Amino acid sequence: MSRVTIAQPDVTLTLDMDGVIRGVALSEAMTGEAVQDWVGRPWAETVGTVGVDRVRSMVNDARTAGVSAFHQLTQRFPSGLEVPMEYTTVRLGGQSGLVAVGKNLQAVAELQSRLLAAQQAREQDYWKLREIETRSRLLFDASSEAVLLVRADTLRVVEANPAAIRSLGIAPGWEVLKEVAPRDQETVETMLLRARRLGRVPGIMVRMGPEQAPWTMKATLMASDPAPVFLLQLAPVGLAPDPVPPEAVQLEEIIEQIPDAFLLLDRQGVIRRANRAFLDLAQAGAPSQVIGESLDRWLARPGATLAVLLGQLQQHGSVRLFGTSLTGEMGAEAEVEISAVLGTGAAADSVAVVIRDVSRRLAPAPSDDPLRLALSDITGQVGRTPLPALVRDTAAVIERHCIDIALQLANGRRTAAAELLGLSRQSLYMKLNRYGLDAESETGRDGDG
Structure with a gap:
């Protein structure tokens, strides 16, 4: 026959229906307290201030439901000892009263206190390590x-x-x-x-x-x-390095001051030298953020990548006005033109690169451009008009615009305008009639060739 070990509660209180203590039993771990003084006193008077309402709640729950939920409170013993306890209250049969059983949480509280102290010590050690790491980083960089x-x-x-x-x-x-x-x-x-x-x-x-x-x-x-x-x-090695020629110092200063970005790459496109203008384009705060990185990190246009640029350099030795776009670290985009040349002699492993920001030059046309306005009206129909109709309307707008430009270049002479457009006179007349331009170019209709 197997034995079942039943853990004895640390405190067992026998209560009447009003919560007055009628009997007390302690476990061996809690002996030595003169708890008989509790007999005849309300249980609520023997606990801490916070526990008074919890005691009343447990007594009421046991009277009405038969058993109460577990609650934590501070039990005050006659000797002045205060112990954290966890109680539940059970109703006995009939009007026999209630029984409150409690478990000593002092060991748990001590364990929680130790855990909290260990966490605080760990956090202090963490910040000490961070401080040491910061100092080491400053020494490393300085x-x-x-x-x-x-x-x-x-x-x-x-x-x-x-x-x-x-x-x-x-x-x-x-x-x-x-x-x-x-x-x-x-x-x-x-x-x-x-x-x-x-x-x-x-x-x-x-x-x-x-x-x-x-x-x-x-x-x-x-x-x-x-x-x-x-x-x-x-x-x-040596007490003093060789003096730098004044010309080299002046060249370095000029490279830093030129408004276009200047880079020195190796044959794989990794940056070895960068001036301030490139740092501004790349939105980098210091040269160390770009040196050792591939230029392709900032080139964003498909088909105009670093691999294409290096391929053209290998084939021709130099590249002029290579158009692409550059995206900075903060997301700013710029249209750029790149000119590059392969080094020779002692600089055979290097590539010199100049990058010019041409975003202003390639800025979109003013908003009052008739062609732009007409195309904007068509794009506004997307989702409301079938695609074939949008394509047809777009082609008509561009065709009308080209005819208008040709007539302006030919000073209204239709024969000359037809030659500019590669059309016959009859084809041009049909298109003029279609777009309502025949009245605008009435001069020179006959014999204007």
Whole structure:
């Protein structure tokens, strides 16, 4: 015969029909309290202020329905101890009274308090980590030393600080080994393998960047998600860099000041250099937002993409007035014309691009244009007139407009107008009659040729 263990309530109160306590029983966990003083007192007088109404509700529910719902309240013991309890009240048979059984919620309350404290501590730790991350980001961006974060499995750049972008022209997504001189690539691979085993290795000298200048490279392996990364610190070799020629400084200033957008791309269309005018077109706040990105990210017109532009460059070496549209980061669109040329000699891997905003030049015709107004009336019939009728009316409006323009160019001479339109005189006369233009061009009807 199986045994069934029945948990004893922590507090059992025997009540009369008015809610006055007639008997009290405590579990072993609650012994030591002189609860006999409760006998003869209303149950509502032994609980906290908030629990008074709940006690009255449980007593009324038990009297009318036989059992009450569970309610939480604070039970005050004669010793002054206050314990959170959960009670339900049951009516006994006939007028025998009521029984209220309660469970001690002190352990649950302590558990909830601990959980709340743990949540608060976790939130404080989270904000401390955010503060540390923010400080690290500020140091990363403000460092005058070129710093790269490179994925250990693919050796692709995950992040590059502004100093690295300015000095080396390296941006996120690039393969770091391709920026290293071929004779130093094996040395860099060996150094990274040692860094993977040891965590950190001393610096070595490598040649990298567009000018293949010497740099000191240090590598540190760091844990990251989804894969470990190498922290590469790069410092130029030598006490002072070679002075920049004044002509180069002036050229840089001019490129920044020209009103047209100027870009320097690699052969795959990835941006290596961008002036302020392009940042304005692309609605980007800083060069780091566009450097390392493909120009195709902002070209929006189908059939006039970066692939088409690069294909024409490969075929002809240069492209002029390549028409397309450009969409900025905030959604603004502009009609643009692109001129580009492939680099030669030392710049053979580069593409120079000039982008001009021609939106004003291609602005739509004024709203008082007769042809535009007539076509607007036809488009307003969409949904109310069958498509074949709309096409026929559109063709008639355009035909009438062309005839009118030809007559103006020919100063009303019908024979000359017919030649401009590639029509015979008889065909022109029929169309003039159809559109009511014969009265307007009465001069020169005969012998106007």
